[in-house]
Amino acid sequence: MKTYEEVIDFLFKQFPSYQQKGGSAYKIGLDNIQAICNVIGNPENKIKTIHLAGTNGKGTVSNYLTNIYQQNGYKVGTFTSPHLVDFRERITINGEWIPKKDIIYFYETFKNALSQLAPSFFEWSTALALHYFHKENTDINIIETGLGGRLDSTNVIQPLLSIITTIGLDHKEFLGDDIKNIAQEKAGIIKEKTPVLLGPDIKETLPIFERISKEKEAPLYQTKGSIIQQLALPSYLLHNWKTALEASSILYKSFPVSIEDNPKKYLTIRGRWQVVQNKPKIVLDVGHNEQGVHAIVNQLDNESYDHLHIMLGFSAEKETERILALFPKDATFYITKSTNERSADPKIIATHIRGEKINCFLDFKEAFHTINKAVKKDDFVLICGSVFLVGDILQ
Incomplete structure (x- = not known):
């Protein structure tokens, strides 16, 4: 049996990661991740999820939502990227990193069955997260896209709510070289008859989301922009807070919560101001x-x-x-x-x-x-x- 360090070394080196290699590690399409999920028992169909895409703000909105639900007694899985210090930051339940033994178990259990599919680093990570959340019987799971939306490995899930935080120019070599192309890619996480929430700063590309939501009969919501005077936090963190509040309101019937209007109480993410x-x-x-x-x-x-x-x-x-x-x-x-x-x-x-x-x-x-x-x-x-x-x- 391999050690944790050997498994992580395998993930990073045998199948290059975007975190280390950049564009050369980007793998387009959902066929491979769907085949991977079939091998591991299709956990993506057995857990409740919220799906997030966006140029900026995904991490903060995910963090707010994780803490809102956790502080209301729910067992919350969260899958984010990239990590700052340790790979296990990417996959947490109630803020606790995935144990090393669970990473080793997943690798040892599925390495042979998955060898023909040659998963990328991010496909391995996504499959591991979905499998772990299902195994641990989480109540709700916050799933961030890695890059884009439409062809991102996480787009195999069928969420209760899709959130698109912001649209800006980044990763143009993959998502398109103008704001409308990028919006089109992010809008790929919108699912049939599934509510979608947009962040307050999405204005120029709003017609794209309106059109796609209408085509998919997906109820469309947008966080209301407002001037918030709270100088202890940057405006972008306050906008993301409002988006998290709106998301929890949309899902209130399924996941009732009580929330204090104090964003600092629900913000534990590192590296954001x-x-x-x-x-x-x-x-x-x-x-x-x-x-x-x-x-x-x-x-x-x-x-x-x-x-x-x-x-x-x-x-x-x-x-x-x-x-x-x-x-x-x-x-x-x-x-x-x-x-x-x-x-x-x-x-x-x-x-x-x-x-x-x-x-x-x-x-x-x-x-x-x-x-x-x-x-x-x-x-x-x-x-x-x-x-x-x-x-x-x-x-």
């Missing part, structure tokens, strides 16, 4: 595309500080020029690489920054130590641009 230190204030945020970074920069306007220090790293496939133009040019920048092999060269990133105080580091630890020496107690440190960089800092 995560304050890890005060004096000086250090914030980690996994925002890594134009829409996500725009939300981060907006929140900076609500902060008071003497000087801003920004530690950045991006994946090589990101179109960083437009993203970097959003950052305040009077900040001091520390451009670095995460330990992930997809990390972009800091010197290439630096050429697109408008600021004058730019430092490049090949080692993120050196960058972090340099910030610690330079920063004063009334300064502000923002670390963002890459899920992998935030994960490295947390580790």
Whole structure:
């Protein structure tokens, strides 16, 4: 029998993961995951699910919903990606990571039967999550798409509710190079006669969702946009909170809940405007595309500080020029690489920054130590641009 470390090594190396390899690991279509589910007993048809897609906001809405249902006594499975520190973060029940023994059991039980299908990393992960949730008899399961929607491995489920949080330009090489193509792909999670909820910021592509929902006789809801004054949390987290509240309202008959209007009580996710230190204030945020970074920069306007220090790293496939133009040019920048092999060269990133105080580091630890020496107690440190960089800092 293999150890947990050997199984995880198998998952990451034999079948490359998007987290490590990027586009070369992307596998299009549902035929393979459907065949995999047939082999493992079709758990996707035996559990109750909420399905989430969206350019940004999936993780936060998933986290809010997980905690809303858990705090109301339900047993909640959650499948998210990518992970920050440990693979097991992706698959949780009531916030507890899947035990190592369950990962080993799944691998040992199905490795031979699945060998002919050669699952990708994400197909393995999806199948493992669905099987584990069914085995543990969860009440409700929050399932995030990995990439897109229509052809994502998670799209084998038949959810009680489909949620599309936001639509922005990201992963254009897979989903299309304009906002309408991307919306069309995300709309692929809309199912016949199954309610669908849109986040409050979906405006330009709303007609696409209206048309597809009408074709599928799927009741369409949208979270109402409103000005929320609560400066302790960025507006994007508050919008996601409103979406989670609306989702729980839609499903209230099946899953009655009592909820306090206090988003902080239900927010436990890491890497989303995560304050890890005060004096000086250090914030980690996994925002890594134009829409996500725009939300981060907006929140900076609500902060008071003497000087801003920004530690950045991006994946090589990101179109960083437009993203970097959003950052305040009077900040001091520390451009670095995460330990992930997809990390972009800091010197290439630096050429697109408008600021004058730019430092490049090949080692993120050196960058972090340099910030610690330079920063004063009334300064502000923002670390963002890459899920992998935030994960490295947390580790």
